[in-house]
Amino acid sequence: MWLFGAYGxxxxxxxxxxxxxxxxxxxPRGLATELPVAAGIPFQDLGDIVFGGHEIRHSDYASSAAxxxxxxxxxxxxxxxxxxxxxxxxxxxxxxGAMPNAGRTIDSLADRKAVREPLATQVERIRDDIRAFARxxxxxxxxxxxxxxxxxxxxxxxxxxxxxxFERALARNDVKxxxxxxxxxxxxxxxxxxxxxxTPSESAFLPAIREAFATSGTxxxxxDGKTGETLVKSALAPMFAYRNLRVLSWQGYNxxxxxxxxxxxDKENKKTKVATKDALLPSILGYPLHTHVGxxxxxxxxxxxxxxxxxxxxxxxxxxxxxxxxxQGCDAILAAPLVLDLVRFADLAKRRGESGPMPHLACFxxxxxxxxxxxxxxxxxxxxxxxxxxxxxxxx
Numbered sequence: 001m002w003l004f005g006a007y008g009x010x011x012x013x014x015x016x017x018x019x020x021x022x023x024x025x026x027x028p029r030g031l032a033t034e035l036p037v038a039a040g041i042p043f044q045d046l047g048d049i050v051f052g053g054h055e056i057r058h059s060d061y062a063s064s065a066a067x068x069x070x071x072x073x074x075x076x077x078x079x080x081x082x083x084x085x086x087x088x089x090x091x092x093x094x095x096x097g098a099m100p101n102a103g104r105t106i107d108s109l110a111d112r113k114a115v116r117e118p119l120a121t122q123v124e125r126i127r128d129d130i131r132a133f134a135r136x137x138x139x140x141x142x143x144x145x146x147x148x149x150x151x152x153x154x155x156x157x158x159x160x161x162x163x164x165x166f167e168r169a170l171a172r173n174d175v176k177x178x179x180x181x182x183x184x185x186x187x188x189x190x191x192x193x194x195x196x197x198x199t200p201s202e203s204a205f206l207p208a209i210r211e212a213f214a215t216s217g218t219x220x221x222x223x224d225g226k227t228g229e230t231l232v233k234s235a236l237a238p239m240f241a242y243r244n245l246r247v248l249s250w251q252g253y254n255x256x257x258x259x260x261x262x263x264x265x266d267k268e269n270k271k272t273k274v275a276t277k278d279a280l281l282p283s284i285l286g287y288p289l290h291t292h293v294g295x296x297x298x299x300x301x302x303x304x305x306x307x308x309x310x311x312x313x314x315x316x317x318x319x320x321x322x323x324x325x326x327x328q329g330c331d332a333i334l335a336a337p338l339v340l341d342l343v344r345f346a347d348l349a350k351r352r353g354e355s356g357p358m359p360h361l362a363c364f365x366x367x368x369x370x371x372x373x374x375x376x377x378x379x380x381x382x383x384x385x386x387x388x389x390x391x392x393x394x395x396x
Contacts, residue, residue, distance in 0.1 A: 001343050002130055002193070004184045005148035006053025006094045009258055009303050010198075012064040013332035014147075014339045015051050016075055019086040022047035025079055030337030033344050037384060040391055042351075043344040052093030052133040054126065054184070056110040060094075061087035071258075071302040074330045093137075095129050098122045098183050101175050103152045105263050119170045119178060126187045141350055143343045144188040144195045146222075149263040151179045151201040159208070163215065166208035179203040189213040189220070194346035197222025197369075198339060205369055214356060219349035221342070221358040224366040227334040229254060229293075229307035229327050230280060234376035236325075237284040240313060248320070249290040249312040250281055257301035260331065279367065283374045303331050338364050352390070360386035 003011045020026040022045075028034040033043050062080070065087060069075045080087070099110060100119055117125065134142050154160075159169035159177040166186065169177045181197070185204035188195035189212035197204045200223060213220050226234065229252055240247050281291050311323040342364055349358055362368035363379035373379055 001049050001051055002133065002142050002144045003051065003053030004097065004144065004146045004180075006051075006055040006097075007057055007059040007061070007064045008055075008147055008149075009064070009068055009260075009332045010335050010339065011053065011147045012061055012068060013075065013336040015061055015087065015090050016065055016079065016083060017336045018046045018049055018051075018340055019083050019090075020079055022049075023082070023086075025082055028337075030334075031341055032337075032383070033341045038387055040394070041348070041387060042394075044347045046340065049343070050093070050133075050137045050139060051090040052130075052137075053095075054097030054129065055094050056097045056099055056106075058111050060091035062091070068303065068332070072304055072330055074303070074333050093133055097148075098126060098180050100178050100180060100183060102180050106149050106151065106180075109149065109259060109263075118173045119175060119183070120173070123170060123183060123187060126183065127191060130187070130191065130193070141347060142193050143346045143350070144184065144193050145339060145343060146181055146184055146195070146197045146199055146201075146204060147339070148180055148184075148199055148201070149259065150199055151181055151203060154179050154182070154203040154206075160206040161208065163208050163211040166206070166212075182206060182209065185209045185220075186212060189216055189218060192216040192218045194218060194350045195220040195222075196339070196342045196346055198225045198335070198342070200224040200366070217353075217355040219346055219354050219356065219358055220369075221346070221361045222365060222367075222369055225335050225338050226364060226366045227331065227338060228305060228329055229309065230366045231376070232307075232325065232327055233280055233309070234284065234374055234379070236311075236323075237281055238375045238377055240311075241285055246287075246314045247281070247285055247289050247311060248314055250309065251290075251292050251312075252307060252309045253294040253296075254305065254307045255296050255298045255301060256303075256305035256331065257297065257299045258303045258331070260303075280374045283372065305329060305331050348390070352393075 005011055021028050065075050065080050069077060130142060157177045159165050159174055179201060181201040182203040185195055186209055189209055204222060282288055307327040309325050314320050342361060345361055357370035359371045360382045362371040362373060363376055363383055
């Protein structure tokens, strides 16, 4: 598995969790691929996954995990002691990432030596890094996962219209036409590597990059993992539709810390995130309504986020009522099992010769690519139908 954003809190939790489960130091709690509904599907064993990635900060997995434990207590010290050699081995596979046109806030997070190479050179370096990782570890397949910070929206450009136009933009070093996510996705697409886009950044699925995925026949999916408030919304909103209760307003307020919160404190980065959270309700309910998502940075929370939602709705005889809920969780603990599930599904798709978007994975994303369905219950049925199809193919 190749992680873009390798030493972030989520990526670190993914590595710790996968190794802990593989060594039977923790149960596979939170993994849909371990549910009875997924029985008999030939998913990759977690113990056989090798980790590597790109990162813009100096660190290692042991240091990152210790920082997480000190701030949130989500990674038990005894577990980290037992995994010391595993984390050291994974750290050897992490190299310096790319930062073209990342935006001022993400730039401020970087403490590795800034890479000032031309875009075409950066692309080849990233490509070579992943190839070397695969050779060194004798890997049959590599799945790429983008876990980098949320980027500002990318201004549309003629360079985005086709793969040929994008390649010309790289050759002439048109930095304004790219973001790091676009570079990472382009490498995955042109190398034929399955790609999971877990962040809200929209630059990963430019038309040019989608064309490259189609040309190489590579499975991909995203965007923005659905782990907290939006997950609850996508489960609750259908309830109002089922009972013919009209939602008048749905007001949400989120507070979080850590580097994600710091990045989202920048209004340009926040716009990208809010766009993936705010589009869900009209799609499920089938009518416009007042909706708002607020996000504030609270440094002392670190990775422990809180969401408060107020739902104002109208019932029988026009009487107005309200529902409120509070969602409190650890962002990385909620998201890490989803990442492992998605990697297993992407790897399965590659082995089965599938290509393009993976619509059966819609339930994992706030803004699933190529899927208009946002109702969590119907999204889940898409996944169940896919699993049944795979099992039927094995029997045939």
